[in-house]
Amino acid sequence: MGDNPDAIQKLLDQLNVKFSMKHLGEANAFLGIHIKKQMSHYFLSQAHYAASILQQANMLNCNPLSKPTTTKLPSVFSPNAVIFDPVTYRKLTDALQYLTLTRPNIAFSMRIGQAIPFPENLHLANASSWAQYLSHGQSRNNI
Structure with a gap:
């Protein structure tokens, strides 16, 4: 599913049926962990x-x-x-x-x-x- 935008959107639509969700864009931090997107991977700091x-x-x-x-x-x-x-x-x-x-x-x-x-x-x-x-x-x- 990772790079498939259609599969990602389908999953988000299914989750949105069960939960109230907002798309806030790409994550840059989560629980104090900073996330940097590299070319082909993510760097956590x-x-x-x-x-x-x-x-x-x-x-x-x-x-x-x-x-x-x-x-x-x-x-x-x-x-x-x-x-x-x-x-x-x-x-x-x-x-x-x-x-x-x-x-x-x-x-x-x-x-x-x-x-x-x-x-x-x-x-x-x-x-x-x-x-x-x-x-x-x-x-x-x-x-």
Whole structure:
């Protein structure tokens, strides 16, 4: 059906019989996901959402990382006061979970950090790594 205008119109007519609908033109955003139409495909981006996550974690100007996980604790761990709060940590992991819709590359590392009532240093280091990885994507316009 994708490129067939007659089939699309037929489907829209059938839906219009059951539901009250308006045709608003081509979509450019849906649930905070920005949609850009390319020649033969669509590009989905959550750059603004990712920037708001970085701002919430007080990490807009952090040093970017090229990988979303950390394998060991840093030798000197200075916890981010914002992320250290367990409630804020859970908010951050929930926000990052929504980001995995367009960033499946962070889905596995996010699964590791969810549902932790009292995050320990390793969890906080991982949350910091996720934010730094987002910062890496932001700097490369890759979110």
